[in-house]
Amino acid sequence: MSAPMTPDREQEIRAREQAATPGPWMRDDDQQRLERFVTDESGTLDINFGYLGNNNQADTEFVADARSAVPELLAEVDRLRAEVSNLSDDVTGACLARYEEEQDADRLRLALASAQRGRRQLRSKLEGLKQGYARLEARCTYIAKAAVSWRKEAEGRKAYGLTLRARVAELEAQLAEHERPSTAEAYPGELVMHRGLLGVLRVVAQHGDMTEVRRLLAEHANDEQAAYAEAPAAPRDLRPGAEAARLMIRDRPSMTADEWNARYPVTRDDEALTTVTRSRAWTLGHGAAVVSVEGYSGGIRLTHVDPAPGAAS
Known part of the structure; x- marks a missing residue:
């Protein structure tokens, strides 16, 4: 070539x-x-x-x-x-x-790969949003159901609060009646018991503990009924509509009221004792012997009182 x-x-x-x-x-x-x-x-x-x-x-x-x-x-x-x-x-x-x-x-391949990654990320985010929505929906359902219960409970608390305020007003009226000079106690320690119950009810009512209020009112009703049964009959004008209560002794206390009174007479020596009795002991309707002392509302069971050494016997 x-x-x-x-x-x-x-x-x-x-x-x-x-x-x-x-x-x-x-x-x-x-x-x-x-x-x-x-x-x-x-x-x-x-x-x-x-x-x-x-x-x-x-x-x-x-x-x-x-x-x-x-x-x-x-x-x-x-x-x-x-x-x-x-x-x-x-x-x-x-x-x-x-x-x-x-x-x-090449650019299209890169764009396609990026789009596929973005699609996977979006799918993952969508799945997360679905799960979050499901949890939120479940939470909303729970709150909606709980709101109904809370509303009913609030209405019940409101109604009971009105009843409690009415009861407090009634007890205040009774206390005012008992504080009159011409008024005598229907049973020993009645005024002290009402004052103590009223103070406790006021504290409990502020905290909204309805269970404790019910317990206190039930205990007071039992104690009051027993005290009325043990006390001498009150004049009609002091207790209008009151009926004589029947004494129901369920069990015998470890020490009767008479035994306590004979052993430990009422004392007012505040300086010599940590606390002192402020009433004679009496037996409640359910058989418990109680006594009123300074610094405590209502009566204390005699089984819960430790006399100071050297007390009269």
């Missing part, structure tokens, strides 16, 4: 083509002179190839045809060169387009 034509060789051929006699050229066999020539149409060109008998017809025709073939070949070279240039531009453009397409494909 021959080496590619250099630009200098190409320019040399083009220069010779331009300098040669214009064509077309043709072969001319002179029968008179018996010689073969290459000439042109004007007759100015006269290239003698010698005797007709020489075997040079091909050379003569090649030289004659070269005048037209060389320009045609140079023109074809120019055309092919332009086409190659255009194809090179097309190939370059195609390569650039392919490169851009590959870049776009």
Whole structure:
């Protein structure tokens, strides 16, 4: 394979083509002179190839045809060169387009991967929101149900509070009645018991402990009923509508009221004792013997009192 034509060789051929006699050229066999020539149409060109008998017809025709073939070949070279240039531009453009397409494909792949990650993250967040909503809905349902219960409880507390205030007012009225100079106690220690109960009820009512209030009122009712049963009958004007109570002794105390009174008379020596009795002992309806002392509301069971050493016996 021959080496590619250099630009200098190409320019040399083009220069010779331009300098040669214009064509077309043709072969001319002179029968008179018996010689073969290459000439042109004007007759100015006269290239003698010698005797007709020489075997040079091909050379003569090649030289004659070269005048037209060389320009045609140079023109074809120019055309092919332009086409190659255009194809090179097309190939370059195609390569650039392919490169851009590959870049776009890479960007699309990255965007797709990012979108898939974002989709998974959104799905995870959505699942978390669903779970949170379910918990919130359950909490709201619980609060709604609890609110009904709380409302009923509040209404009950309000109603019981009204009842308690009415009871406190009743006890205050009874206390005011007992504090009159002309009024006597219906049973020993009644005034002290009412005062103590009233103070306890006021404290408990502020804290809203209805169970403790019910217990205190029930205990006071039992103690009061037993005290009325043990005490002498009260005048009718002091206890309107009151009925005589029947004494019901369920069990015998460890020490009766009479035994206690005989052993430990009422004392007022505040300095000598930690506390002192403030009433005679009496037996309640359920059989418990009690006594009133300073600093305590109501009666204290005798089994809960420790007499000081040296007390009267």
